[in-house]
Amino acid sequence: MRIDVVSIFPAYLAALDLSLVGKARTAGLLDLRVHDLRDWTTDRHRTVDDTPAGGGAGMVMRPDVWGTALDDVLTEGATLVVPTPSGPSFTQRTAEEWATRPQLVFACGRYEGIDARVAEHYRSAGVRVEEASIGDYVLNGGEVAALVMIEAVARLLPGVLGNPESVVEESHSVAGLLEYPVYTKPPTWRDLEVPPVLMSGHHGKVARWRRDQAIERTAARRPDMVAALDVDSLDKKDRAL
Numbered sequence: 001m002r003i004d005v006v007s008i009f010p011a012y013l014a015a016l017d018l019s020l021v022g023k024a025r026t027a028g029l030l031d032l033r034v035h036d037l038r039d040w041t042t043d044r045h046r047t048v049d050d051t052p053a054g055g056g057a058g059m060v061m062r063p064d065v066w067g068t069a070l071d072d073v074l075t076e077g078a079t080l081v082v083p084t085p086s087g088p089s090f091t092q093r094t095a096e097e098w099a100t101r102p103q104l105v106f107a108c109g110r111y112e113g114i115d116a117r118v119a120e121h122y123r124s125a126g127v128r129v130e131e132a133s134i135g136d137y138v139l140n141g142g143e144v145a146a147l148v149m150i151e152a153v154a155r156l157l158p159g160v161l162g163n164p165e166s167v168v169e170e171s172h173s174v175a176g177l178l179e180y181p182v183y184t185k186p187p188t189w190r191d192l193e194v195p196p197v198l199m200s201g202h203h204g205k206v207a208r209w210r211r212d213q214a215i216e217r218t219a220a221r222r223p224d225m226v227a228a229l230d231v232d233s234l235d236k237k238d239r240a241l
């Protein structure tokens, strides 16, 4: 998969060289390219913004600079991702869907955001344009939002996680439950013990305990997720909880 990020602060994206995403790049599983939007400016001051049409506070990013940049970066079949607090929520389902796309291009806004004609133009030109919010709060720019979305997508690409099974039971996986609590060694730490069933070596009991814990935890913390569960996916013991 190819991912491009266009930003006026390319240094923000340096974290993509680290950890699993960095390894995926080195291994050739992910072709990740970071671009400086100002490389597409034509004036001496490398201007990317201007005053808002209609007046008001702040500055807005100019469509002409974004247009020349995106014309160069978008390839056939690309998805243009525009992070914005006014977009639909980015979720694990979104990450799963985007992980199947050939190219994602992240347009990182700053100031009051990007002139709305940019999304409109590419949409009407037949490009898949996805506006997406990572939560109900406002950041200073799209870079951190892009980092969040790229990490969530990249870990789903084939070969990126050492053990692909790790994503199956995770919180927000297709099972629709939060993950059960996890433990490791030592068996006792500050008078707190690993639940004995996890030390029993009995795979069936461990699986049942984990499932019960996942359901209890989801019910306590995210009743909205329980309400959205597919009842047919629950067994008799699940329903008793």
Ligand code: SAM
Residues within 6 Å of the ligand: 082, 083, 084, 085, 086, 107, 108, 109, 110, 111, 112, 113, 114, 132, 133, 134, 135, 136, 137, 138, 139, 140, 141, 142, 143, 145
């Ligand atoms: N004036 C905009 C509004 O009220 O919707 C907020 C602009 S914000 C200060 C600047 C940029 O940060 C946005 O263009 C977007 O790229 C990014 N951003 C801020 N919050 C975000 C969020 N929750 N999700 C995704 N991107 C966000």
